[in-house]
Amino acid sequence: MPPAATNFRRPESVLVVVHTAHRVLLLRRADAAGFWQSVTGSLEWNEDNPRQAAVRELREETGLAVLPEALTDLALTQRYTIMPQWRARYAPGVTENTEYGFAVAVDSEIPVVLSPEHAEFAWFEFPRAAATVYSWSNRAAIEAIARNLG
DSSP: OOTTTTBBBBBBEEEEEOOOEEEEEEETTTTTTTTTEEEEEOTTOOOSHHHHHHHHHHHHHHOOOGGGGSSEEOOOOEEEOGGGGGGGGTTTTOOOEEEEEEEEOOOOOOOOOOOOOOOEEEEHHHHHHHHSSSSSSHHHHHHHHHHHHH
């Protein structure tokens, strides 16, 4: 763990797409109108791997508790520039984040318990979900799942 780990976020994160056979769960951020996304979050400094962080973030943001093996590794590791309004959360000079993509399939459009980070949730058909999410990396993950489902 870096010495300043408690002061700054780790520039590695997870993206977890929750989906049924036909729809995707999206969460609308409370601090940014119109900013829809899948479950996301930074790895904590004490976490050994992205899968561990994905299980934690899924529980924190939706109340869904899953075993690590329930997550599908999408084999999507994407690097992107951290948005300027969120750079202060990271150590000085850190401008990029590495994101690891996962998915979890559920049988039905289950209700979720939102964290204060999000204001609402909704289930969208795959094409609409891909068109609605704010980030290109989230869009790429949704589109990859849709291709795999056929």
